[in-house]
Amino acid sequence: MPELPEIEALAHHLREHALYRPVARIDLASMSAVKTFDPPVSALVGRVVTGASRYGKFLSVEFQDKPDEGLHLITHLSRAGWLRWHETATATPPKPGRGPLELRVHLDHVGGPGFDLTEAGTQKRLAVYLVRDPQEVPGIARLGPDALALSRDEFGELLAGHTERIKTLLVEQTVMAGVGNAYSDEILHTAKLSPYAASGKLKPEQVDELYAALRSVLTDAVDRSVGQKAAELKGEKRSGLRVHARTGLPCPVCGDTVREVSFANKSFQYCPGCQTGGKPLADRRLSRLVR
Structure with a gap:
């Protein structure tokens, strides 16, 4: 998307x-x-x-x-x-x-x-x-504030008012506009945060890292994309991704295998080595298969 x-x-x-x-x-x-x-x-x-x-x-x-x-x-x-x-x-x-x-x-x-x-x-x-x-x-x-328009303090206030998983919050357009499934995976990987971390329970230093990752991932992607021909943008997006849509491939940062959590009509990717202390997250679809 x-x-x-x-x-x-x-x-x-x-x-x-x-x-x-x-x-x-x-x-x-x-x-x-x-x-x-x-x-x-x-x-x-x-x-x-x-x-x-x-x-x-x-x-x-x-x-x-x-x-x-x-x-x-x-x-x-x-x-x-x-x-x-x-x-x-x-x-x-x-x-x-x-x-x-x-x-x-x-x-x-x-x-x-x-x-x-x-x-x-x-x-x-x-x-x-x-x-x-x-x-x-x-x-x-219904849109929330634009992701690139938020200051660090505004971003911290936004997180403090929510209890859902950080992955869910980042893609909720009524809370913050512009970020979808792919870039939220990249932001969380850059910030070294689990997708399942509770939004309002992050430590101040984690919020700092997450805000810095939000800014760097999006601005870098904008810089790479602007000026490209419309037909080339999809390929440019894929080439800049480190974990999203890379299930089973080695993480370019730590070398661990990129894993996936699947739902009925979507999935997300993450690196256990960088984001979850080496522990795989529960994948309900996989869990049903191995019972």
């Missing part, structure tokens, strides 16, 4: 390539992806791209044709969604329900430059909103 660094990089890419270009046509290949109806997506035709920004893990493209009459095309890419930039595109409108294309934006002229919103797989969770104010999007209205 795209997280804060990738969404920041996609917004940067759009600011470099789409700014001040008018919308020539909108191709909607999936009606179910669009979660709003007023205004319709056709209202973007003729409007000019004036910006691109990020709200947590939401990507916003701003359009305007008159003062104080802006619209925001906001996308939550979910697990398998992506934005793909193109210099040319077919002028033939796509057939609904065929392939991964959800929505295409033609800029300058039909068949010219623009971007596609796509989603692989059969579970369609990508969501598109066209609103006058980003706060009209329910997910944005």
Whole structure:
């Protein structure tokens, strides 16, 4: 799933390539992806791209044709969604329900430059909103403070008010926005903390380490990602990961085997040597198999 660094990089890419270009046509290949109806997506035709920004893990493209009459095309890419930039595109409108294309934006002229919103797989969770104010999007209205906007004191106060496992807290968007499953694994590994540590019971020095890890992991990922072509961002993300999605491989820090805890529809990875004193965490799925 795209997280804060990738969404920041996609917004940067759009600011470099789409700014001040008018919308020539909108191709909607999936009606179910669009979660709003007023205004319709056709209202973007003729409007000019004036910006691109990020709200947590939401990507916003701003359009305007008159003062104080802006619209925001906001996308939550979910697990398998992506934005793909193109210099040319077919002028033939796509057939609904065929392939991964959800929505295409033609800029300058039909068949010219623009971007596609796509989603692989059969579970369609990508969501598109066209609103006058980003706060009209329910997910944005519920967001906590941005992960990179928190000071050390604010981060400490945030942890002190919660009792859940630290892994759970880091990915809860209503508490802190922008971090998902992959980067939370990397942050905890860098901070040498167990994913099961209680958020509000961390020692001050552990909070210091966790905050430093949060800042370093995210800023390093943003620095690596910004400036990359949109098509290269997924590979860039994978290349920078040390434990996430590396189950069974040696930890690059201590050499211990990276392990996994699995749930019904997700999993996370960690290094016992770096994070849990060498002890494997309970994996309910594995426990059921070996009874």
